[in-house]
Amino acid sequence: xxxxxxxxxxxxxxxxxxxxxxxxxxxxxxxxxxxxxxxxxxxxxxxxxxxxxxxxxxxxxxxxxxxxxxxxxxxxxxxxxxxxxxxxxxxxxxxxxxxxxxxxxxxxxxxxxxx
Numbered sequence: 001x002x003x004x005x006x007x008x009x010x011x012x013x014x015x016x017x018x019x020x021x022x023x024x025x026x027x028x029x030x031x032x033x034x035x036x037x038x039x040x041x042x043x044x045x046x047x048x049x050x051x052x053x054x055x056x057x058x059x060x061x062x063x064x065x066x067x068x069x070x071x072x073x074x075x076x077x078x079x080x081x082x083x084x085x086x087x088x089x090x091x092x093x094x095x096x097x098x099x100x101x102x103x104x105x106x107x108x109x110x111x112x113x114x115x
Contacts (some may be wrong), residue, residue, distance in 0.1 A: 017083075021107055023079055024083045030076050034085065036065065037099045050091045056098030091112075 012114040024030055036043040044061045063073035079095055080086040084103040089096045 007062075018110065019081045021085070024079050024085060027076070027079075029068075030080055032060060032066070033076060033080065033097075034099060034104075036062075037086070037097065040098075049094060050096045053098075055089055055091060056087070056096035059097060062066050062097065 012060055016043055022088050040057050043065065046052070047061070048055065049097060050058065059073060059077055060070065062077065063070045066073055066076070076089070077086065077095075081088050081097070084100055085107070086097045087100045089098070
């Protein structure tokens with residue numbers, strides 16, 4: 001019985017995680033961010049601190065490109081980071097974001113196998 005209970009807990013946790021990822025992807029702005037970060041050099045200007053590809057894109061540039069306030073962009077970035085789709089890196093007083101390609105590949109595989 002304990003073994004069955006553990007499996008149900010794991011299944012519930014996976015379903016909760018999947019729901020959070022789907023909710024994150026259900027927003028056009030967050031999809032735009034993920035798309036832009038796929039090829040950051042094509043979508044963002046050079047940065048003084050941090051390499052666009054190696055370190056990610058500064059949240060200030062992401063907010064400007066979205067044409068939203070920094071707090072609004074920060075909320076989108078927080079959701080994408082919490083679901084593991086993005087990774088954040090601090091350099092000086094700035095936070096840089098890049099895609100977590102391994103996590104994105106896992107999500108794609110999970111979605112394909114779900115049906």
